[in-house]
Amino acid sequence: MAKAASEQTGWGIRRVSLQNRNPKAVPDAWERAALEEFDRRAAAGESPATLEKGEIVADGDRKEYRYMKALPVQQICVACHGPADKLKPEVTSRLQTLYPADKGTGYAIGQIRGAMTIRKAL
Numbered sequence: 001m002a003k004a005a006s007e008q009t010g011w012g013i014r015r016v017s018l019q020n021r022n023p024k025a026v027p028d029a030w031e032r033a034a035l036e037e038f039d040r041r042a043a044a045g046e047s048p049a050t051l052e053k054g055e056i057v058a059d060g061d062r063k064e065y066r067y068m069k070a071l072p073v074q075q076i077c078v079a080c081h082g083p084a085d086k087l088k089p090e091v092t093s094r095l096q097t098l099y100p101a102d103k104g105t106g107y108a109i110g111q112i113r114g115a116m117t118i119r120k121a122l
Helices: 001-010 027-045 075-081 089-098
Strands: 012-016 051-061 062-072 112-121
Touching: 001 012, 012 089, 027 051, 027 112, 075 089
Parallel strands: none
Antiparallel strands: 012 112, 051 062, 062 112
């Protein structure tokens, strides 16, 4: 879906996580810093559902707008992202097949699973 939306809008769109499941979901340096900031803010009491960051980032003479919005774990998410010992055996089996290096389990409702990130050259 993110690829199709990127092609339709001209924005680079993807999901990232500090504990990625998909090997393509590894955050770059800007995204990692934002995710770590989200974790600090959530630990200080901010609601993960409200965490976002946007700014213009310059790299030499190139500028782009970057934006991220935290994705908090909801009830539906724990079926695949909850504690590994609580997942159904068929889910565990499928995850091992599709994502042998999976780091995307162990979450509880309300924690930050990752973020949606978008960017566009200015």
